[in-house]
Amino acid sequence: MVDPLAEFVTLLQPGAPFSKMVSAAGSWRVRRAEAGRPFYALILDGSCRLDVTGHAPITLEKDDFVLIPAAYDFTMTSREPPAPDVADTVPVPLSDGVFRVGDPGEEADLRVLVGYCVFASPDAALLVSLLPRLVFVRGEKRLSNLVQMVGEETRERRPAREVVLARLLEVLLIEALRSAAGTAASPGLVRGLADIRLAIALRRMHEDPARPWTVAELANEAALSRSMFFERFTRTVGITPMAYLLAWRMALAKDLLRQNGLAVSEVAERVGYGSASAFSVAFTRHVGLAPMRYGRERPEGEVLATAAPRAAPASAPAG
Missing domain, CATH: 1.10.10.60 (Homeodomain-like)
Known part of the structure; x- marks a missing residue:
């Protein structure tokens, strides 16, 4: 029997060029408004808030996973966001692939793995339009393990890295999408x-x-x-x-x-x-x-x- 979801993800040809670990403390706000790129985040410890245009704000907690197949405008903040007139936070690099946001003098109360992937299919825009605008999965350890493997493989320069990443991304996307299938996903x-x-x-x-x-x-x-x-x-x-x-x-x-x-x-x-x-x-x-x-x-x-x-x-x- 043909599996439409597996066919769909395979045709997208996903890749993962960039991921990073971010720790945060205190009050902070990071905003993205740019040409759409598939964005994902996995909460490793702590919690934060995610605001995506067209959706109600979501409080993300440990082991929560979020995927925005075409991210155009979204904001991540501490659970109690700064006042609107406070400037957005600029992340500070600590080492290769590791960043810090918020008060550097406080102990981190959030650790999150974030990254971007790309869809190499020449028909990516059309295919992405058939996906939910926001995929939110709570407490799926299997998914958490896959995301961490993607992050590790992205940072390491091991043999056959691109092949492994392509396969991991296919599995990750299928797992994320089927985990979200029973939720109130947007049409797609x-x-x-x-x-x-x-x-x-x-x-x-x-x-x-x-x-x-x-x-x-x-x-x-x-x-x-x-x-x-x-x-x-x-x-x-x-x-x-x-x-x-x-x-x-x-x-x-x-x-x-x-x-x-x-x-x-x-x-x-x-x-x-x-x-x-x-x-x-x-x-x-x-x-x-x-x-x-x-x-x-x-x-x-x-x-x-x-x-x-x-x-x-x-x-x-x-x-």
Whole structure:
């Protein structure tokens, strides 16, 4: 049986270029507002507060894990945040990959491992749009162990480091997303897979993306009426069933064109198009480039969107 979540994460091609350990004491506030990069944090000791635009503030405690697949605007503070007119805190580097925020004279009351990962898929923006905007998991020791392994591997220069990191990140993302599946996640693939009826339809689309699916056929797979299935899928996943199927087909097509050097006609057949011309029209409309051209060159915008960020300078905020 095809596992949509595993396929999804594998296609994202996650990597982990940077992580750091941060200790804190007293009153402090670190703010991030930048181009979206997947951000994660694991609370090792103590507690703090996280404010993410569009979500209620969360108090993070020991062993809590948070993942923001496309972090644009968020703030981490001490449990009692400083007054609004107090300047944001600038983290102080203590050693390679270790930072301090807050009052340097007080004993640390928080230790947190934070980091950024990258998604190397040329379709990362579309795939990330199908993830929850915020993944929050409480008290999962298995997840904590994985995050710490990622942090250790990021800092060490061991043989096969990049291969190990890629595999660890895949496992970490799958574990985080499936741990969050039962929570009140925002619309997306994870929330859809948590719905037993919708999960059947999603699996069928992933098992056989080339089949000429209709909403009625997918509703029948989910044992729901057509109208109920359409409304429930759109509300839970965030897009219509046919929009999801198109997005997944185009993501697969991009991967096939870039990785395998297949003929356009063969790619068209694998993703459900009866002719190369029909596929070319759909692909060009969706991607902005003809399939043959896309297979020869990576579009400039996608390079910029998925390039690994430079290592943060010593004065980079803890978030």
